[in-house]
Amino acid sequence: MGTSCQESPSLLQDLKVTIDETSTIFPSTETEKKSLFLSNIDKVVNFDVDTVHFFAANKDFPPQKVAQKLKKALEDALVFYDFLAGRLNLNPETERLEIDCSAKGAVFVVGSSEYKLSEIGDLAYPNPAFAQLFHKSKEPGDLPLCVAQLTSFKCGGFAMGFATSHTAFDGLSFKTFLDNLAALAxxxxxxxxxxxxxHLLAARSPPRVTFPHPELIELDNLATGIESSVFDASKEELDFRVFKLTSDNILSLKEKAKGSINGSATGFNVITAHIWRCKALSAPYDPARSSTILFAVDVRSKLNPPLPKGYTGNAVLTAFAVAKCEELEKSEFSRLVEMVKEGAERMSDEYARSIIDCGELHNGFPNGEVLVSSWWRLGFEEVEYPWGKPKYCCPVVHRRKDIILLFPPFGAGDGINIIVALPPKEMDKFGSLFHMFLN
Known part of the structure; x- marks a missing residue:
């Protein structure tokens, strides 16, 4: 069928990056000092998202020129995105996490690698060494919400690394930010x-939880560092692999889904159902154990009224499906796809508002065995900068074994890349099941 799992390739352990300059950057014009309310969705994702965007050499835009233009564009962007120059703060009166729009600044870093871009390996493979391509602040109590790093390679190619707080953006709003950054550049x-x-996603007054929410875990107290189970970093040894599905593989999964399912199955639904079965059955087998899959659903268009196109906050909620391991093993694939489809369709305006209100009353956090997060069609690689589109965009390796990421393939390939992090024995089982269930 043309599917493949890329085994751990020979990876550079050290990209030999030298940091040449680190500076704090500020909005290019004065901005208003204020506090930015964070929704109950925003406050759940209180961690950084680290992405790297690779660019081929462009004779008209050597890395030094790109660094100057990018720095100036970021300073201008901080006028329109003033909260990015602020800091997270726990309001003592409301006991809510908020952003203090204090213009303390973002961070801009310029670095250089001793390698050519062609020498650092497969860009689509999650190399831990890519962490050298973005900067992490070590200042306790003064953590910037946005850090950008421009790293040049010996060939004239370069990488833009961003570390941004997830409280600031979800994937769609970060894509819009990049579009705006490119325009300003x-x-x-x-x-x-x-x-x-x-406030467009604030809880209702009074809050009304109108549905049961088994996909949430309820916490009595919300400190700024609390994370739910699927967001927890694992202390176990983890293998990282990229599983690739071609468009033919996806078409084959859609064919398998025909039968009991109502209407046609989407590519996302069949991929998610396939991942769910493989992930649940890769753990020590207990036929009676329930497995809950979570998957991100953008609610912008599902709300009444819909959110504005330029909404900058987090507008993604976790839909879910639950099944016993025995059912995941023995059921027709179409049934699993149907459960995923039902989970997505459950996300109406009222259901989304009920989740938000649950967060107001109980600090509800997503809770499940695995979360599928799709960056497949966010379009980071389609952003048109003055120096061109990226060759590839990818997340930096995370240590969250219960989050599986979907990414577009490298270059002009079709299909999808699935980035998985699991303990070695579970990874071997996952790989075997991944291929077995495709046949």
């Missing part, structure tokens, strides 16, 4: 006017 107007009103 080209001295053009913003591509999309950002909307920072997080």
């Amino acid at each position: 080209a001295n053009k107007p913003l591509a999309v006017i950002p909307c920072h009103d997080r």
